[in-house]
Amino acid sequence: MPYESYFMIDVPSMLKRLESDTQPQWGSMTAYEMLDHLRKGVDICVLQLPSEIITPQEMLPKYKDFLMSDKPFRPGSAKPPVFDEVAALEGDLEMLKVNLMKSLVNMMVHFEKYPDHRAVHAYFGELNTQEWLQMHYKHIQHHFTQFGLT
Incomplete structure (x- = not known):
């Protein structure tokens, strides 16, 4: 998966x-809540906000296999509790689109500068940069499908 072109070319195109x-x-x-929700997800991983792993340890390999597969997230999937700890941003729709793109650019720059970056995801456990890129790809695809953008 060419993540950089997805995040920097495909996402802005779909956002239009x-x-x-x-x-x-x-x-x-x-639409407003979805954009801010996606921005929060990106910021959570870059800022390495503390997150408790909810998935039982013995199930993590299976969850990670799913994450790295081509299978999409199901409609109605629950969000991790850490999302409620990140402040919502106010603004019009165009500003929320800009904020999401700023967070994605920041993530790509951060991962380039810190290729060994690791952060905990409540459902998938500790993820490296490639796993986080896949997680954000799936997360964005999930919500863009939800809003008919894919």
């Missing part, structure tokens, strides 16, 4: 189709 009144195909998030 998101309008403030775009309705989700499932769930109750608004």
